[in-house]
Amino acid sequence: MSDMKAALTEMGFPLWKIDKALAETNNAGLEQAMEWMISHEDVQEEITSAPTQSIPATSKDEAEPLLDATQSVAKSIKCDDCGKMFRNTEQAELHAVRTNHANFSESSEEKKPLTEEERKVQLEQLQGLMKQKRLEREEREKREAIEREKKRIQAGKEMAEFRRKNDEIEMKKLAEQRRREKEEERQARERVRRQIEEDKLARKKKVEEKDVVSPKPEAVPQDLKDYKQATIQVRLTDGSTLKQIFNAKEPLSAVKLYIDLNRKDGNFPYKLMTTFPRKVFTEEDYDTPLNELDLVPSAVLVASKIM
Numbered sequence: 001m002s003d004m005k006a007a008l009t010e011m012g013f014p015l016w017k018i019d020k021a022l023a024e025t026n027n028a029g030l031e032q033a034m035e036w037m038i039s040h041e042d043v044q045e046e047i048t049s050a051p052t053q054s055i056p057a058t059s060k061d062e063a064e065p066l067l068d069a070t071q072s073v074a075k076s077i078k079c080d081d082c083g084k085m086f087r088n089t090e091q092a093e094l095h096a097v098r099t100n101h102a103n104f105s106e107s108s109e110e111k112k113p114l115t116e117e118e119r120k121v122q123l124e125q126l127q128g129l130m131k132q133k134r135l136e137r138e139e140r141e142k143r144e145a146i147e148r149e150k151k152r153i154q155a156g157k158e159m160a161e162f163r164r165k166n167d168e169i170e171m172k173k174l175a176e177q178r179r180r181e182k183e184e185e186r187q188a189r190e191r192v193r194r195q196i197e198e199d200k201l202a203r204k205k206k207v208e209e210k211d212v213v214s215p216k217p218e219a220v221p222q223d224l225k226d227y228k229q230a231t232i233q234v235r236l237t238d239g240s241t242l243k244q245i246f247n248a249k250e251p252l253s254a255v256k257l258y259i260d261l262n263r264k265d266g267n268f269p270y271k272l273m274t275t276f277p278r279k280v281f282t283e284e285d286y287d288t289p290l291n292e293l294d295l296v297p298s299a300v301l302v303a304s305k306i307m
Contacts, residue, residue, distance in 0.1 A: 003077075004022065004027070004029070004033065004112050005018055005022065007134075007141075008021075008030065008033060008034070009124065010133050010137075010251040011094065011129055011130060011133060012093045012096070012097040012098075013037060013094065014270065015071075017037055018033070018037075021033040021034075021036045021037045022202045023039075024036050031123075031127070032132075033068040034123060034127070035123060035125045038119050038122050038123055038126070040121065050210065058304055060218060071260050075107075075132065076104060076107045077089060077091075077092040077105070077107065078104065078105050078106075078107040079095060079099075079101050079103070079104055080103035080105055081094065081101040081103050082099070082101060083103070085107065092104050093212075094126075098125060098128070106136045113161055130268060132189045140226075141220060148173060158273070186222050192280075193295050196257065199254070199257065199270065200250070200254070203250065203251050203253070203254070203287075204249075206287070207249060207251075207289065207290070218275050227248050227296040228247070228248055229245050229247065229248055229292060229296070229297065230245070230246050230247070230248050230250075230290040230291065230296040230297060230298065230299065231243070231245050231297060231298040231299075231301075232245075232246060232255055232290070232295065232298070232299055232301060233298070233299075233300050233301070234243055234255070234259055234272075234301045234303055235300065235301070235302050235303065236263055236264075236265045236299075236301075236303050237266070237270065237303055237305050238264075238265040238266075239263045240264065240265065242258070242259060242262055242263070244258055246258075246290060247290075247294045248289065248297075249290070249291060250289065251286060251287050251288055251289055251290070252272070252281060252285055252286045252287075252288060252290065252291055252293060252295075253286040253287065255290070255301070256272065256286060259303065263303075265303075268305055269306045269307075270304060270305050270306060271303075271304050271306055272302070272303060272304075273301070273304060274299065274300065274301060274302070275300070275302060281293075
């Protein structure tokens with residue numbers, strides 16, 4: 001429906017009359033259409049008439065009531081609230097929309113045609129009604145726009161709150177993941193520490209058992225020192241060094257375990273050796289105490305990659 005047709009329908013004009021007025025005025029505008037409808041207020045809706053049927057002849061007595069009924073047919077509609085007369089229901093409905101009058105009755109009086117002055121007054125009233133409807137429509141559209149903006153702002157707030165909660169959940173997940181990783185690292189370090197302690201105990205027990213079955217060593221000359229510790233420096237394959245103090249009776253495998261836990265040059269296999277005097281340690285040497293390998297009180301070992 002066009003804007004002009006919607007405006008005229010909202011003012012109370014019947015649709016058939018609006019279509020005819022717009023067609024007769026070539027859609028020139030609202031004012032032209034209203035002027036045409038006011039000037040042609042006697043125009044009635046075209047209704048296809050039903051086929052006529054022959055009416056049987058009646059007597060004079062029977063015809064008189066029919067004549068009286070015909071003569072009393074309503075020729076206009078009267079507004080009981082203000083007394084105005086209207087030619088048809090469309091005009092009465094338009095008057096009701098404009099004035100909010102609600103009491104109407106049929107009248108046998110015939111409404112006189114509008115004078116030029118009355119036609120101008122009615123046109124002005126229609127224009128005023130049109131302006132009022134336009135203002136009401138603009139006010140309604142303004143309220144609807146405000147309501148849409150409120151809904152948009154509310155939707156934005158809800159989306160922001162959703163994102164905030166989602167970010168909070170993600171942060172909690174990351175924090176929980178970091179906590180688990182730290183706990184796993186702590187447990188791994190604890191396992192390594194226990195393993196080192198167990199290895200030390202095992203080596204100590206093995207040395208003690210070896211001392212029990214071994215023959216009593218000959219008396220050591222008094223001028224030899226009994227070193228308790230061995231300071232070992234290891235040069236790794238990348239040139240970096242590690243330095244640690246060990247018990248003189250710890251086996252060479254304790255040094256290798258320390259290297260494995262602290263090296264930064266890679267995880268490839270390697271062998272240990274001394275440069276002066278040159279000696280490459282074998283697998284059997286790893287169970288020998290450091291003091292028996294002449295690595296006390298200090299020594300420099302070189303880690304060499306196994307090719």
